[in-house]
Amino acid sequence: MANNNNNKKLVSEITSRDTDFAKWYTDIVKKAELIEYSSVKGCLVIRPYGYAIWENIQRLLDRRFKDTGHENVYMPMFIPESLLDKEKDHVAGFAPEVAWVTHGGSEPLAERMCVRPTSECLFCEHYSNVVKSYRDLPKLYNQWCSVVRWEKTTRPFLRSREFLWQEGHTIHATAEEAVAETEQMLNVYADFCAEDLNMPVIKGKKTESDKFAGAVSTYCIEALMHDGQALQAGTSHYFGDGFAKAFDITFTDKDNTIKHPHQTSWGVSTRLIGGIIMAHGDDSGLVLPPAVAPVQIVIIPVAQHKEGVLDKANELLGRLKTAGFRAKLDDSDNSAGWKFAEYEMKGVPLRLEIGPKDIEANQCVIVRRDTREKAFVALDSLEASTSELLAQLARGLFDKVAANIESRTYTCRTMDDISLAISENGDGFVKAMWCSSEACETQVKATTGVGSRCIPFEQEQISDKCVCCGEPASIMLYWGKAY
RNA sequence: CGGGACGUAGCUCAGUUUGGUAGAGUGCCAGUUUUGGGAACUGGAUGCCGCAGGUUCGAGUCCUGUCGUCCCGACCA
Numbered sequence: 001m002a003n004n005n006n007n008k009k010l011v012s013e014i015t016s017r018d019t020d021f022a023k024w025y026t027d028i029v030k031k032a033e034l035i036e037y038s039s040v041k042g043c044l045v046i047r048p049y050g051y052a053i054w055e056n057i058q059r060l061l062d063r064r065f066k067d068t069g070h071e072n073v074y075m076p077m078f079i080p081e082s083l084l085d086k087e088k089d090h091v092a093g094f095a096p097e098v099a100w101v102t103h104g105g106s107e108p109l110a111e112r113m114c115v116r117p118t119s120e121c122l123f124c125e126h127y128s129n130v131v132k133s134y135r136d137l138p139k140l141y142n143q144w145c146s147v148v149r150w151e152k153t154t155r156p157f158l159r160s161r162e163f164l165w166q167e168g169h170t171i172h173a174t175a176e177e178a179v180a181e182t183e184q185m186l187n188v189y190a191d192f193c194a195e196d197l198n199m200p201v202i203k204g205k206k207t208e209s210d211k212f213a214g215a216v217s218t219y220c221i222e223a224l225m226h227d228g229q230a231l232q233a234g235t236s237h238y239f240g241d242g243f244a245k246a247f248d249i250t251f252t253d254k255d256n257t258i259k260h261p262h263q264t265s266w267g268v269s270t271r272l273i274g275g276i277i278m279a280h281g282d283d284s285g286l287v288l289p290p291a292v293a294p295v296q297i298v299i300i301p302v303a304q305h306k307e308g309v310l311d312k313a314n315e316l317l318g319r320l321k322t323a324g325f326r327a328k329l330d331d332s333d334n335s336a337g338w339k340f341a342e343y344e345m346k347g348v349p350l351r352l353e354i355g356p357k358d359i360e361a362n363q364c365v366i367v368r369r370d371t372r373e374k375a376f377v378a379l380d381s382l383e384a385s386t387s388e389l390l391a392q393l394a395r396g397l398f399d400k401v402a403a404n405i406e407s408r409t410y411t412c413r414t415m416d417d418i419s420l421a422i423s424e425n426g427d428g429f430v431k432a433m434w435c436s437s438e439a440c441e442t443q444v445k446a447t448t449g450v451g452s453r454c455i456p457f458e459q460e461q462i463s464d465k466c467v468c469c470g471e472p473a474s475i476m477l478y479w480g481k482a483y
Numbered sequence: 484c485g486g487g488a489c490g491u492a493g494c495u496c497a498g499u500u501u502g503g504u505a506g507a508g509u510g511c512c513a514g515u516u517u518u519g520g521g522a523a524c525u526g527g528a529u530g531c532c533g534c535a536g537g538u539u540c541g542a543g544u545c546c547u548g549u550c551g552u553c554c555c556g557a558c559c560a
Contacts (some may be wrong), residue, residue, distance in 0.1 A: 022554070030494095040553060097559075118560090151559065152484060154552095159559070220560095232560060269560050302519050337520040344520095355519060365519085448525095482559095 014345070021227040026034050028277055030187060032286045032346050042161030046270070049346065052294035053273055054164060058144060060291060061166065061268070064188050070140040070168060075122040077145070078113040083121045087246040090120060093213020097149045099161075099437050115148040118266045120214065120239075123169040124247035128260075134173050134253045137261060138181075155439030157274035158231075158483050165269035171261045173252040174395065175240065178262035182238040185266040186219045189234040196291040197272065198397035199223055200405065201233055202429070202478060204454030209438050212265075218242040222453045222478065224405045225278035228427030230453050230480040231361045232274050236266035243309050274483070279401050280370075286347025289397055290390040297366075297386060298343045299329040302336050302355030312359050316352065316382065325390075344369060349393050350386065370396050405429065413463050418448040418479070429453070430479040435466035443468050448465040450479040 014031060014368030015023040029035050046054065049201065062072070078101060079228075083113050098114040116122065131137065136149065144166045151159050168185060172178040186203060193201045201221040211218035216236040223233045241260035245248070253259050280287040290296050298319060301313040313329050320327035330339050336353075343351055353365040366375050366385065370393055377385040408428025409420035418430050430450050434440060445451040459476050466473040 020554090026553070037552070039551070093559095147560090149559075155556090163560075165560075235560070267560070271560055300519095305518075333518095335518055335520085335522060337518085337522080339521085340519095341521045353519070357519080 006400075014283060014285060017226065017281070017480050018208040021278075023277060024281075024283075025274075026156065028286055030382055031345070034273070034277075034286075036155050040161070042151055042159075042162055044156055046164075050273065051287070053177065053276070056292040056294065057196075057272060058166070059352055061188075061192055062142075062144075065142050065166075065168065068140075068184060068203060070142045070170075072328065073141045074145065074234055074271065075116070075119045075126070075143055077116050079116055079119075079121050080113050082419070083125060084114055086121065086124075086297065087214050087243055090214035090243075092443050094118065094149075097151065099148050114147075116282055117147055117149045118265075118267075119143060119145075119147075119167055119169065121184075121247075123265075124172075124243050124249060125262075127171050127244075127263075128247050128249045130259060131171060131249055131251050133251055138170055139169045140168075140181075141446075142166055142427060155274075156392070156482075157277070160270075163269050163271070165267050167265060167267045170264045171244075171249070172263070173251070173259070178264050179238050182219060182236045182264045182266070182327050184219075185235070185264070186236040189236070189266070189268060190221050190461075193221060193223065193233060193272075193275075194398065196289065197276055197279075198289040198291075198394050198401065199233075200398060200402050200468050201457055202405075203458075204478065205443060206235075206454055206458040207438075207452050209441060210452060212237045214239065214242060216242065216396035220454050222429075223275050223279060224293055224401070224408060224429060224480075225275070225483070226281070226404060227278070228404075228408045230429065230478075230482045231275050231278065232438060232453075232482065233272060234266070234268040237264060239263040241267065248279060269391050278483075280397050281347070282370075284341070287397065288347035288349060290349045290394050293347065293349050294326065295328045295343075295348045296326045296390060297328075297340075297350040297352055298348045299327065299334055299354065300343075301329070301331060301337045301353045302353055302358075305332060306356050308359060309354065309356060313354050316354060316364065318378070319382060320386065325383075325386060340443060348470045349392075350389055352386075368393050368396075370400070411460075411462055414466075414467060414469060415444070415447055418450060418467070420446070422448070422450070424461060427481050431462060432467035432479060433463050433465060433473040434477040435469055435471045435473040436443060436475060437466075437469070440466055440468035444479060448479075450481055453478040453480045453482065 014027045017024045033047050036045040038045050094117045098117050100112050102112045102116050146162050146164050148162050151161055154160050169209055170181050190203050191199050193199045201223045203221055206218040206220055217238045219236045220232055221234045223231045225231055241262050243263050244260040246387055249261055250258050250259055289478045299313050301309045301315055304310050310331055317327055317329040349369050351367045358364050362379050363376050366377050410430050412421055412430050412432045441452050455475055456478055
């Protein structure tokens, strides 16, 4: 049932993944028509095929947000300087990378405004107006928008100056409730990555030095790319009542005392698309998880000029669409081979070939993008087979990423262990004990090149000494190079 | 923000050393033959040589500036 033969590179325009991973990445985003550069550094045109992936991400995440009780809102894109200045840690963290608006038309503004780098200030201002009583709590809001951060070095999807994201902002009567929200949303992200992006992630907490500006604690999900570098795929922050105090948000509780509420925020961005590319892609191009692929199955008619082939192809297209698949028929006059390569480049999970011989046999050929396995599928069971193959492919992608994490996670007890593991096996996650001092965090990065990624929720007692200073340590940290 | 490379047709690039009519491959368009892994032939169209100054009789080529892209570091979703 399955044959195949080649893993050879069929698309000569793409740099080989193992030759130059960075170049491979930028080739993919261009050749698969995800983006085009614009004339402003770090601001990209997201093309229809790239945007369709984002729309699928939005749709699936938005469903999960609604299912956990959240509502969508929209905040202004400008923040007056005085508003940004209210929470001192927050402004200190973001001030170096905000873009400022100083004029309206030709008139200088009385107060300059920044283009939002994130919207905590705006949500806080709003909450201070609408939260009065415990009866007004909680508020579980989310916003889909773009934000601007004036990054120095930019890369498509991974780090751009304007990027699309969602930011959830919630406000609660108690700390316990806010902490539970922070953890819940981290789990929503991790589940989404695993189930819909087929990309397992590590859940954990950022170190003090690495947490969000203004947060009490920052949780994160860390994904591992094919080349062994980590990607922060999402964050969820617990703010305590720090913002509430800075922005004077208060409510009267059941006991008739005035209190400060507790807040959270959480976000994922179009960076996830970069994660999909680097976690699943190969030398022939993108490999898209079925849940977010704009086209899940492409029909390639073979010998389409022959009587009955296009009619049959259209019939199959109709059946697949009716069954709820995102299907496409390419009846252009490009050669079949050209189409094979084109849709592999674009990462379409399944390719259905239908030609005169197949019609004769009342079957078609379905080829998986990830393994290139060919299956001869009886037309009578097309829908069921397609469904099963998509599920198998999704599992296959997940298992492959999980195996990559497994083989690239190194347990280390000394600094030499770390350097050795990386030089022998390549980049990856390093698991090592840490004494909680920022000095050691800095030292490890300076000597070995791996920075702290997160304190994973799943702890292991590798040893009782800090990998760096040798002092007693009870925390195991994940370290790695990051995008 | 430091170090390096680069910007010429839709794409990949040659031409820059030594200034002198703008090039190739591929793609695109038309037609014919093809069609189970990026087809063949014939004909055709396509350029503010990134942008702005300067030097020169003359600039893709030399000089200055600027914008953008990539790589390596430092900082960040």
